[in-house]
Every structure is written in structure tokens, then in C-alpha cells.
């Protein structure tokens with residue numbers, strides 16, 4: 570069976586479209602994660618852990634979190650223990666943001 574060239578053109582356009590949609594969803598989730606961190610997490614971390622820098626808790630040399638599973642657990646724990654009222658999707662966005670920005674687990 571031979572397909573018309575226009576079919577391939579459409580297929581490629583579709584693939585590109587999906588790729589860009591995926592990229593923008595990813596960027597949106599990252600931005601949500603960053604906002605949530607700034608609103609709900611940053612201040613306490615900066616007071617409790619160090620020098621008015623709420624990012625330091627994620628990059629300090631003796632940080633507690635060392636796997637992605639641990640990171641999810643810790644985000645859930647801070648959320649439920651402290652009654653921050655985050656939705657599960659918020660936690661996912663936070664984990665994505667914290668991992669891409671600080672932890673960089675594969």
C-alpha cells in the first residue's frame with residue numbers, strides 16, 4: 570500500500586503539534602509548582618533551615634531527600650502534617666518543579 574505524501578506531511582505536523590502541546594503542559598506544571606513553593610513552602614523553609622533562603626533546604630549538602638520516591642513522600646508529608654491543603658495534582662507539580670530545579674533525579 571502506498572500512502573499519499575500529504576499523509577506524511579499531516580503525520581509530521583501532528584507529531585510536532587503533540588510535542589509542543591506536551592512541552593507547554595510541562596511548562597505550565599512547572600510554573601504551578603514554582604508558585605506553590607513560593608506561596609506555601611519557601612517562607613517556612615527559609616526560617617527553619619537557613620539564612621532567609623528557602624531554596625537552600627533542597628540543595629544543602631546534608632539534605633534528607635535522595636530519591637524521587639522520597640521526594641514525593643516528603644512533599645506529601647509536609648502537605649498533610651502542616652495542613653497546607655494541597656490537591657494531589659499540586660503535589661505532582663511541586664515534585665516536578667523541585668526535581669527539575671534542585672534534585673535532578675532521573
Ligand code: HEC
Pocket residue numbers: 605606609610611613614617626627631632633634640643644647648651653655663667
Ligand atoms: C511550617 C514549616 C514548613 C512548611 C510550610 C513546609 N515545610 Fe518542608 N520542611 C520543613 C522542615 C522543618 C524541613 C526539614 C526537616 C528535616 O530536616 O528533617 C522540611 C523539609 C522539606 C523537604 C526535604 C528537604 C531535604 O532535606 O531534601 C522537602 C522536599 C520539603 N520540605 C517540601 C516541602 C513542600 C513542597 C512544602 C510546601 C507545599 C513544604 N515543604 C512546606 C518545614 C516546612
